[in-house]
Amino acid sequence: MSASAPVPELADRAAACAERLRAADEVLLASHIDADGLTSAAVASSALERAAIPHEVVFEKQLDAERIAAIAETEYDTVLFTDFGSGQIDDIVPHEERGAFTPVIADHHQPGDADTEFHLNPLLEGIDGGSELSGAGAAYVLARALEGDGDNRDLARLAIVGAVGDMQDQDGELHGANAAIVDDGVAAGVVEGGTDLAVYGKQTRPLPKLLEYASDVQIPGVTNDHNGAVAFLDGLDVDCRADGEWRRWVDLTADERQTVASALVKRAVASGVPADRIDDLVGTTYTLTAEPEGTELRDASEFSTLLNATARYERGDVGLAVCLGDRDEALTAARTLLRNHRRNLSEGLEFVKNEGTTTEEHVQWFHADDRIRETIVGIVAGMALGAGGIDPRKPILAFANESDTEVKVSARGSGALVRKGLDLSVVMREASQSVGGDGGGHVVAAGATIPRGEVEAFVAEADRIVGEQLG
Ligand code: C5P
Numbered sequence: 001m002s003a004s005a006p007v008p009e010l011a012d013r014a015a016a017c018a019e020r021l022r023a024a025d026e027v028l029l030a031s032h033i034d035a036d037g038l039t040s041a042a043v044a045s046s047a048l049e050r051a052a053i054p055h056e057v058v059f060e061k062q063l064d065a066e067r068i069a070a071i072a073e074t075e076y077d078t079v080l081f082t083d084f085g086s087g088q089i090d091d092i093v094p095h096e097e098r099g100a101f102t103p104v105i106a107d108h109h110q111p112g113d114a115d116t117e118f119h120l121n122p123l124l125e126g127i128d129g130g131s132e133l134s135g136a137g138a139a140y141v142l143a144r145a146l147e148g149d150g151d152n153r154d155l156a157r158l159a160i161v162g163a164v165g166d167m168q169d170q171d172g173e174l175h176g177a178n179a180a181i182v183d184d185g186v187a188a189g190v191v192e193g194g195t196d197l198a199v200y201g202k203q204t205r206p207l208p209k210l211l212e213y214a215s216d217v218q219i220p221g222v223t224n225d226h227n228g229a230v231a232f233l234d235g236l237d238v239d240c241r242a243d244g245e246w247r248r249w250v251d252l253t254a255d256e257r258q259t260v261a262s263a264l265v266k267r268a269v270a271s272g273v274p275a276d277r278i279d280d281l282v283g284t285t286y287t288l289t290a291e292p293e294g295t296e297l298r299d300a301s302e303f304s305t306l307l308n309a310t311a312r313y314e315r316g317d318v319g320l321a322v323c324l325g326d327r328d329e330a331l332t333a334a335r336t337l338l339r340n341h342r343r344n345l346s347e348g349l350e351f352v353k354n355e356g357t358t359t360e361e362h363v364q365w366f367h368a369d370d371r372i373r374e375t376i377v378g379i380v381a382g383m384a385l386g387a388g389g390i391d392p393r394k395p396i397l398a399f400a401n402e403s404d405t406e407v408k409v410s411a412r413g414s415g416a417l418v419r420k421g422l423d424l425s426v427v428m429r430e431a432s433q434s435v436g437g438d439g440g441g442h443v444v445a446a447g448a449t450i451p452r453g454e455v456e457a458f459v460a461e462a463d464r465i466v467g468e469q470l471g
Pocket residue numbers: 032034036037130165166167168170378379382412444445446
C-alpha cells in the first residue's frame with residue numbers, strides 16, 4: 001500500500017497514526033469550523049466508518065486551552081484532531097502526559113514547540129502547509145493509510161474541496177501534494193481538472209451575474225456593472241438566453257464558452273487590464289463528476305463556499321451531512337444558509353469599501369465591531385485585499401468583536417509579500433501573545449483572539465514585526 005501512498009514523505013507518519021486509530025475502541029474526532037475543517041472531518045469520518053472504528057465528530061471554532069481541557073474531560077481515550085491541533089500542540093501534550101487521552105493529529109498549520117508520536121503535518125516533512133496540502137489533504141493521506149473495505153481514493157474529491165476552500169489554488173491550480181491528490185481523484189473517476197474561466201459561480205450563476213460579480217479580476221464596464229455585463233453578453237455571437245432565461249456557464253457548449261472567454265479577455269486587454277491580471281482570468285477548475293450539473297456541489301470552489309456557509313454559522317453538522325451524501329434536508333438547509341452567507345459577505349465588503357482602512361507604516365487595518373461576524377471577517381478581508389479598492393501592498397488586519405471581553409483579528413497578505421519575507425502566522429502568534437491573547441495560522445493568512453482593550457497595542461506590535469520581516 002505504501003508504494004501507492006499519495007504523499008510518500010508522509011507515509012510513515014500516516015501509517016503510525018492509522019495503526020493507533022485501529023487500536024482504539026472509540027475515537028473522538030474534533031475538527032475546525034470552515035470548509036477545510038468540514039471536509040477534513042468528512043474524509044476522516046468516512047475512513048473511520050469504513051474501517052469500522054466507532055467515533056463521534058465535534059466542531060470547534062478555535063481550539064484553545066479551554067476547549068482542549070474540555071475534550072480531556074470526556075471519556076475518549078483517543079482524540080483525532082483534523083485541520084487544527086498542530087498549532088495547539090503545546091496545550092495538548094500536557095493532557096497526554098497525564099494520561100487524559102492520546103492525540104492523533106492530521107493538520108497543516110504551523111506547529112508549536114512540543115511534539116507527539118502521532119502527528120501528520122506536511123510542514124514536518126518540508127511540504128508547504130499553506131499551498132501544497134490542506135487539512136482535508138492531511139486527513140486524506142491518513143484515510144489512504146487506514147483503508148477499510150476499499151482504498152478510499154474516492155475521498156480525494158473532498159480533499160480537493162478543502163484545499164480550494166483554503167485557497168491553495170492561488171495561481172490558478174493546485175500544486176505539490178495537492179496535485180497528487182487530484183491525480184488520485186482523477187484515477188478514481190470522481191474528479192476532473194480542466195482549464196476554464198477562473199470565475200466563481202460557473203455552475204449556478206446566470207451569465208450576467210457570473211461576470212458582474214467576478215471581482216478577482218476587475219474588468220471596467222463589466223465587473224460590478226450589471227447593465228455593462230448584459231450589454232457585453234448581448235454583443236456576442238452566442239445566444240446567452242434560453243426560453244427568456246439567462247443561461248449559466250455550464251449550459252454553454254465548449255465552443256460557446258470559448259467565444260465568451262476570448263471576448264472577455266479581449267475586452268480586458270482593450271480596457272488596459274495588466275497582463276498578469278489577465279492570466280488570472282483562466283485557471284484550473286475542479287469538477288466533482290458524480291454531482292449533478294448546475295449545482296454548487298459539482299464545482300470545488302462553489303462547494304467550499306456552501307460549506308463555509310454552514311460551518312461559520314455554527315451549523316457544521318449540516319455541512320458535514322452534505323459532505324457525507326445527504327442530498328435532501330441537509331442540502332436544502334445548506335442552500336438557505338448560503339443565501340445568508342452571500343448577503344453577509346457582500347455587506348461586509350460594502351462596509352470595508354465605505355469605511356476604508358487605517359494605514360500604518362507596514363500594515364493596514366479596520367475594525368468592524370459587530371458589523372461583520374467574526375467567523376467571516378477573514379474571508380471579507382481576503383476578498384477586499386484581492387478585489388481592489390484597497391492597497392494590496394500592505395497586509396490587512398481585520399478586527400471584529402468575538403465576545404464581551406475578546407476581539408477576533410484576521411490577517412491576510414499576498415504571495416508577493418510572502419516572497420519578501422512576510423509570515424503572518426508568526427505576526428499573529430507573537431503580537432497576540434504580547435497582549436495576552438493567542439493566535440497562529442499560515443504565512444499568508446492567520447488569525448488571533450485578543451482582549452478587547454488591546455487593539456491599539458496589538459496593531460503597534462504587529463506593525464513592528466511586519467516591518468522587521470519585510471525589512
Ligand atoms: O484554518 P485555515 O487553514 O483554514 O484557513 C485558511 C484561510 O486562509 C482561509 O480562510 C483562506 O481563505 C485563507 N487564505 C488566503 N489566501 C491564501 C491562502 C489562504 O486568504 N493565499
